[in-house]
Amino acid sequence: MTASRLQHIISSGIVLLVATIVTWISFTQEPADAFLFPRLIAIFFIALAVWNFIRAISGLAKVGEGLDMKSFTNIVPGLLVMGVYVFFAAKTLGFYLASTIAFLLIFTIYDPARLDDVKAWVKRAIVTFVFMSVIYGLFALLLKVQTPRGIWF
Amino acid sequence: MEFLSYFGGVFEPISFLLLLGGTIGGLILGATPGLSPTMAVALLIPFTFHLQPAQGLILLGAAYTSTVAGGAVSAILLKIPGAPANIATSLDGNAMAKKGEGARALHLSFLASGVGGVIGVLLLIFLTPVLAQWALAFSYSHLFWMAILGVTVIGSLDSKSFVKGLLSGCIGLWLSMIGFDDNLGAQRFIFTDALAGGIHIIPALIGLFAIPQVMEMFAKGRANAAIEALEVPKQSFMDSLRELTRNIRALSIGTVFGSIIGIIPGVGGQIAGLVAYDQARKFSPEKEKFGTGHPEGIIAAESANNAMVGPSLVPLLTLSIPGSPTAAVLLGGLIIHGIFPGSDLFDNHPQVAWTFINSMLIGQILMVIFGIYTATWAARIARAPVPIMAAAVMVLALFGSYSVQQSMGDVYIMLSLGVGMFFLEKFGFSAAPLVLGLILGPIAESNFTTGSLIAQAQDGPLLYFMTGPLNMFLIFLVIASVAYSFWSNMVLGKKSVPAEAQS
Numbered sequence: 001m002t003a004s005r006l007q008h009i010i011s012s013g014i015v016l017l018v019a020t021i022v023t024w025i026s027f028t029q030e031p032a033d034a035f036l037f038p039r040l041i042a043i044f045f046i047a048l049a050v051w052n053f054i055r056a057i058s059g060l061a062k063v064g065e066g067l068d069m070k071s072f073t074n075i076v077p078g079l080l081v082m083g084v085y086v087f088f089a090a091k092t093l094g095f096y097l098a099s100t101i102a103f104l105l106i107f108t109i110y111d112p113a114r115l116d117d118v119k120a121w122v123k124r125a126i127v128t129f130v131f132m133s134v135i136y137g138l139f140a141l142l143l144k145v146q147t148p149r150g151i152w153f
Numbered sequence: 154m155e156f157l158s159y160f161g162g163v164f165e166p167i168s169f170l171l172l173l174g175g176t177i178g179g180l181i182l183g184a185t186p187g188l189s190p191t192m193a194v195a196l197l198i199p200f201t202f203h204l205q206p207a208q209g210l211i212l213l214g215a216a217y218t219s220t221v222a223g224g225a226v227s228a229i230l231l232k233i234p235g236a237p238a239n240i241a242t243s244l245d246g247n248a249m250a251k252k253g254e255g256a257r258a259l260h261l262s263f264l265a266s267g268v269g270g271v272i273g274v275l276l277l278i279f280l281t282p283v284l285a286q287w288a289l290a291f292s293y294s295h296l297f298w299m300a301i302l303g304v305t306v307i308g309s310l311d312s313k314s315f316v317k318g319l320l321s322g323c324i325g326l327w328l329s330m331i332g333f334d335d336n337l338g339a340q341r342f343i344f345t346d347a348l349a350g351g352i353h354i355i356p357a358l359i360g361l362f363a364i365p366q367v368m369e370m371f372a373k374g375r376a377n378a379a380i381e382a383l384e385v386p387k388q389s390f391m392d393s394l395r396e397l398t399r400n401i402r403a404l405s406i407g408t409v410f411g412s413i414i415g416i417i418p419g420v421g422g423q424i425a426g427l428v429a430y431d432q433a434r435k436f437s438p439e440k441e442k443f444g445t446g447h448p449e450g451i452i453a454a455e456s457a458n459n460a461m462v463g464p465s466l467v468p469l470l471t472l473s474i475p476g477s478p479t480a481a482v483l484l485g486g487l488i489i490h491g492i493f494p495g496s497d498l499f500d501n502h503p504q505v506a507w508t509f510i511n512s513m514l515i516g517q518i519l520m521v522i523f524g525i526y527t528a529t530w531a532a533r534i535a536r537a538p539v540p541i542m543a544a545a546v547m548v549l550a551l552f553g554s555y556s557v558q559q560s561m562g563d564v565y566i567m568l569s570l571g572v573g574m575f576f577l578e579k580f581g582f583s584a585a586p587l588v589l590g591l592i593l594g595p596i597a598e599s600n601f602t603t604g605s606l607i608a609q610a611q612d613g614p615l616l617y618f619m620t621g622p623l624n625m626f627l628i629f630l631v632i633a634s635v636a637y638s639f640w641s642n643m644v645l646g647k648k649s650v651p652a653e654a655q656s
Contacts, residue, residue, distance in 0.1 A: 011580040015320060022327050025342060034339035036605070037598040038330050045323035052316050067579045071372040078371035079572070082547060086568045090551060091561055099551065103544040110540035112375045131545055135552060143203050145556040 005059055007066040012049075012056035019049035081105050094150030096136060104128045156278050159507035163515050168211050171204070172512050175215025176519045180527060182216070183223020185537045186233040188546070190220035191479045191585075192366055195358040196546070198486050199553035202355070206490040206502070210509040213486050215516045217479050218270060218462055222520050225262040225455055230255055238458035241430035245443065245450030252446050256388035257396070261448050262455040263524035264397045269408045269456030270517035273463030276412050278510055280464070282499055284471035289496040293604035294618045298627035300597035303474040305631050307481065308586035309638030317581045319635070324582075325590020326597070328352050328570075335595075336602060347562035354485045356554035356567040357591055361584045362482070363550045364571020370543035390525060396448060403433045403449035404456050411460030415477075416467050429457030463513065470494050470506065473596060478585035485592050493596075 023046045026038040081102055089098035104124060113120035139145045162168060175197075182193040194216050201209025224235025229246035242262060249258040291299065308322035309315040331342045332351025343349055397404065407429040414425040433453030434443040443450050461477070468474040473494045475481040484494065490505075492498060498506045554567035574584050608617035618624065 008580060011576065015324075015577075015582075018324070018327075022342070029339075029341070031337055031339055034334040034337045034341060037601050038327070038341065040601070041323060041326045041330070045320070045327060048316055048320045048323060052320055055316065065579065067576070070374070074374035075368055075371045078543070079368070082367070082568065085547075086551060086564055090564070095552070095555070099548045103548055106544035106547060107540045110371065110373075110375055110543060111538070127541060131541075131548070135548060138200075139552050139556060143200070143556060145552070146559060147552075147555065148561070 004066045005056075008056045009053075012053045016049040016053045019046045022046075077109050078106060081109070090150075091148045092150050094153045095147035096132065096140075096153045097150065099135065100128060100132050103131060155282070155503065156507045156511060159504060160511050162207060162504060162508035163211070163512045167204075168208050168508070168512070171208055171212045172215050172516055173519065175212045176219045176516055177523055177527075179216040179219030180223035180226075180520065180524055183220035183235045184226035184527075185542060186227045186231060186235060186539075188220075188235070188542065189362070189366065190217060190224070190236050190238075191482055192362040192546070193220045194479055194482045194486070195362040196549055196553055198355050198358060198482070198489070199556045201486055202489065202557055206487075206492055207505045207508040209486065209490060210483075210505065211512040213483055214509055214513045215519075217483065218459070218513060218516045219520045219524075221458055221462060221479075222263060222266040222270070222455070222524055225266070225451075226259065229258045229262065229451075238426050238461070239454075241426035241454035242451055242458075244430065244454075245445070245447050248444065248446030249448070249451070253386060254388075254446065256386055257393060257448075258446075258451055260388055260390065260393035260525055261397060261451050263521050264393060265404055265407065265452040265456040266459040266524070267517050267521035268397070268404060269411055269458075269460035270462060270520070271514065272408050273412055273415060273460040274510065274514045274517060275463070276416075277463035277466055277470075277513070280416075280467050281470050281506075281510070284467060285496045285499045288471050290623070291495075293600040293607065294621070295623050295627060297597055297600040297604055297618065298624060298631065299472055299474065300593040300600065302627055302631050302634070303472075303593045304586060304589050304597075306474060306634045307478075307589045309634050313583075314581045315635065315638035318583060318586050318638070321577070321582045321584070322586040322590045325587040325592075326594045327590075328357070328587075329591045329594025330598070335599070347565050350558075350560070350562065352566055352570075352591065353557060353563055354489060354592060355557045356563040357570055358482055358485050358588060359550050359554050360567035360569070360571035361574045361588055363546050364568060365575040365578055365584070367543050367546050367550070368572070368575040370539050373539060393525075397452065400449055400452050402436060403452040406433045406436060407453040407456030408460045411457030412464050414457070415461030415464030425457040425461040426454040429453045459517070466510075470498060473593065475589065478588070481585055481588050481592065485588070488592065 019042070022038070023042040026035050026042040029035055085098055085102035089101065092098075093101070107124050107128065108115070111120060111124065113123075139147070163172065179190075179193060182188050183190060194213050197213055197216055201212055204212070221236060221238050224239035225242045225246065226235065228234040228239040228243035229250050232243050232247040234240045234243050246258045246262065249255065304322040304326065305319065308318035308320075327342070329352070331348050333339065333343075333349075334341055410429040410432055411425045414428060430443075430450055430453050433449050434440050437443065437447075437449055439447065439449070465475070465477045465480045466483070469480045469484055471494060473484065475484050487494060487498075492502055492505060550567060550571070551564055554563050555561070557563060574582075574587070578584065604617060605614050608614040611617060619628070
């Protein structure tokens with residue numbers, strides 16, 4: 001079995017699992033009247049999910065290129081930064097400080113310039129400062145959005 | 154000619170400034186590889202929340218129009234289409250740029266976009282009220298079927314696999330049901346506190362369209378900055394205009410095909426550009442020059458993808474069925490302002506509807522002016538470093554989704570949906586039907602519930618929803634859209650086997 005086919009089976013299996021949970025909840029929860037429309041949708045959802053899963057197992061679900069290991073490895077650091085930024089840092093440190101750090105980190109991780117290149121660090125710092133100033137101007141001054149301040153800003 | 158009396162609204166200072174900003178910003182975003190028009194419009198929606206409905210729609214409409222046209226810049230100078238709608242443009246545009254005719258190619262592309270766009274918006278102006286009046290005859294059952302049709306059409310036509318397209322639509326419909334039921338107040342699918350208020354459309358739109366693109370940029374890793382853009386020498390505007398008038402055939406083909414394809418729900422600009430390009434080549438006496446830097450190729454493709462923009466809003470503004478994924482996002486923008494498409498739009502909100510449509514007409518002209526003006530330094534825009542774009546979109550997504558309800562729950566939903574959508578897209582699922590399900594789900598459900606109550610007092614739900622000429626016609630369209638997609642999947646699937654075997 002190829003890696004791509006296995007990936008298609010796993011993704012179709014996850015969708016089937018979600019469809020099963022939705023169908024089960026729709027047909028077991030009360031009051032029944034509140035679940036009339038969800039039941040209607042769940043019937044089509046589960047039918048299509050089963051069909052898709054059978055196609056994946058039989059090797060017919062070929063649409064979508066899947067994800068190769070190199071791309072996945074490239075994504076992981078960015079995804080980690082994004083996850084920590086959104087789920088932890090934004091509220092704890094404050095939106096603007098967390099955003100500044102996250103912006104600089106993403107820029108540094110994916111910037112092809114060498115890490116010991118002083119000029120590249122100056123460029124990153126300037127771009128981050130300018131971008132965050134624009135964001136502050138837009139959201140704090142113009143739109144007056146009250147963001148979590150956290151421990152600093 | 155009702156629309157003429159609302160032109161003044163476009164020239165009010167704030168409205169006009171938004172139109173200018175949306176046009177210039179849209180051109181820049183469109184010219185930046187990796188930022189799609191749909192994502193640009195989704196990221197702008199939080200800003201419209203703080204504006205009057207007409208002003209918000211002006212900003213979104215201007216961005217929609219100019220991002221599609223701006224995508225030609227990177228298609229021509231980098232051979233990286235800024236949007237799927239610009240794929241056909243890159244075929245001849247980049248070849249011209251390599252010959253040192255980048256400015257000529259950019260001028261022709263913006264002029265053709267302008268002509269196609271103006272004709273497309275005129276179609277929108279004249280067709281929309283007619284269809285909106287027709288929509289007056291719709292009852293709850295018809296509106297229910299219309300919403301379902303919206304999901305199935307996009308699900309089956311906009312996706313590479315119709316099973317996965319329809320599954321995406323089902324996922325969207327399910328997501329729309331999360332939260333408290335409107336009629337009975339019952340909890341539905343609330344697995345965590347963040348979902349108690351349901352899924353708000355704006356964080357969902359931002360997550361579904363912006364985060365997968367950020368992750369696509371991550372996937373390229375560090376070795377992605379060496380993008381070589383071709384230089385753009387100066388070019389006389391009048392020479393370009395004369396050249397456009399000499400290529401009326403390609404311009405007409407592009408405009409006609411773009412307008413027709415735009416009005417078909419779910420088809421979108423990518424198909425419009427490619428079909429028009431193909432037809433222009435068939436009708437051209439210089440077929441062999443296509444693909445080698447022939448102006449007709451650019452003119453046909455660009456007039457088509459902008460002629461598509463206006464007509465793609467006809468089914469949206471009258472029947473709630475978006476003609477393209479970006480139009481689906483615009484539907485979200487309308488609904489957050491409490492404005493629902495259909496006859497209601499032109500009867501109760503004529504100022505909003507007509508000011509928006511008129512602004513798109515003016516926007517086309519501004520797009521040509523600024524597009525041509527920026528053509529000489531377009532290469533610099535198109536070379537925006539990918540890491541900066543990824544970081545900027547990520548931060549904008551956080552602030553945009555938080556600013557709507559000032560809720561961290563919305564931010565968590567935005568990121569979760571976005572990451573989930575990235576992986577789903579890798580396996581052939583698409584965001585457009587999912588978004589349609591999310592937007593049209595509440596419309597379908599409320600009409601289904603109200604229709605069911607009425608039906609109980611009449612002949613029962615089965616007869617109420619399944620009989621009558623209009624119900625039958627809409628059911629036929631639902632089945633036809635799915636059947637057509639199934640048939641084309643089967644035919645294309647069979648055709649692709651020998652091709653793969655040969656390769």
